[in-house]
Amino acid sequence: MSILKVARMGHPVLRTKTKALDKSTIRTPMMQKLIDDMMETMEEYHGVGLAAPQIHEGLRLFVAALDMERGEEPSPPIALINPEITPLSHEMHEDWEGCLSIPDIRGKVPRHVDIRVRALDRDGERIELRARGFSARIIQHETDHLDGILFFDRMRSFETLTFLDEYSRYWTRREDEEEE
Ligand code: NI
Numbered sequence: 001m002s003i004l005k006v007a008r009m010g011h012p013v014l015r016t017k018t019k020a021l022d023k024s025t026i027r028t029p030m031m032q033k034l035i036d037d038m039m040e041t042m043e044e045y046h047g048v049g050l051a052a053p054q055i056h057e058g059l060r061l062f063v064a065a066l067d068m069e070r071g072e073e074p075s076p077p078i079a080l081i082n083p084e085i086t087p088l089s090h091e092m093h094e095d096w097e098g099c100l101s102i103p104d105i106r107g108k109v110p111r112h113v114d115i116r117v118r119a120l121d122r123d124g125e126r127i128e129l130r131a132r133g134f135s136a137r138i139i140q141h142e143t144d145h146l147d148g149i150l151f152f153d154r155m156r157s158f159e160t161l162t163f164l165d166e167y168s169r170y171w172t173r174r175e176d177e178e179e180e
Contacts, residue, residue, distance in 0.1 A: 001033075001040045004055040009102045013053050015148040018060045020082045023124030035122050038063045039077045047100045049138045051145030054101050062142035066135040080127075083119040083143050087112040088130070095134075096160075096167075097141060097151045106167045108160040109151050111137045 007013050025031055034057065042050040042063055051062040065077045091113040096106050115136045121127045131139050141151060155161070162171060 001036050003044045004037050004041045006041065006045065006050075006100050007054050007056055009099075009150065011056075011101075013056050013058065014101055014145070014150065016053065016058055017148055018053060018058045018146045020060045021120070023120065026081060026120060026122065026124040032122065035061070035063065035079045038079075042077060042100075045100050049142040050100060051142045053145050053148070060146045062145065064138050064142055066129075066131065066138060079122040080117065080119040080129075080139070080142075081121070081124075083117050083139065083146070085112075085140060085143055086116045086118075088114040088116055093133075094156070095137065096171075097137065098164075099141070099151055102150065102152070104164040106160075106162050106164060106171075107151060107155050107158070109137075109141075109154045110156060111140045111154075115139065117143075 021031070038050050038052070038055060038061075041055060042048075042065070049062060049064040052059040060083070061079060061081045062083070063077050063079050065075055067075045089112070092110045093113050094108045094110045097109045098106050113136060114132050115130070117129050117131065117139050119127055119129075144150070144154070152158075
């Protein structure tokens with residue numbers, strides 16, 4: 001496996017719409033290696049999610065560590081391909097997000113609290129997940145990457161935009177820093 005270079009904000013690949021994948025493509029050794037490399041890259045940089053455009057690939061694919069309780073061991077990462085999100089309620093919640101493509105910055109972003117996501121897994125099989133809270137937030141953040149959307153675009157105002165240092169000094173103190 002190898003650690004991939006992460007595209008930073010300003011690189012056009014982060015603003016480009018991605019291409020859906022079919023089952024036979026997903027199952028190729030090349031695509032399986034890409035998924036493994038994305039998982040390794042996400043872990044290397046302590047991310048909880050990483051979308052293909054962030055490693056310069058215009059594909060509708062992301063990897064994520066979901067159901068992670070803060071401060072506990074993360075769950076094994078999963079790959080979601082061609083994800084489609086349906087909000088299950090109108091409830092939105094604003095909370096902090098970061099992004100590996102926007103290093104050392106945090107901001108509060110409103111997201112749906114309760115969602116369903118339909119996607120293909122890394123074997124190309126259809127899966128359906130229900131996610132709430134932080135997991136739902138990660139899935140929405142990563143799916144946005146596949147449409148060329150960054151978390152800044154979703155902020156209601158930029159008043160909470162803060163550097164990581166000031167974030168830990170003035171906003172909260174958290175053991176783990178996670179980036180998506
Ligand atoms: Ni991100």
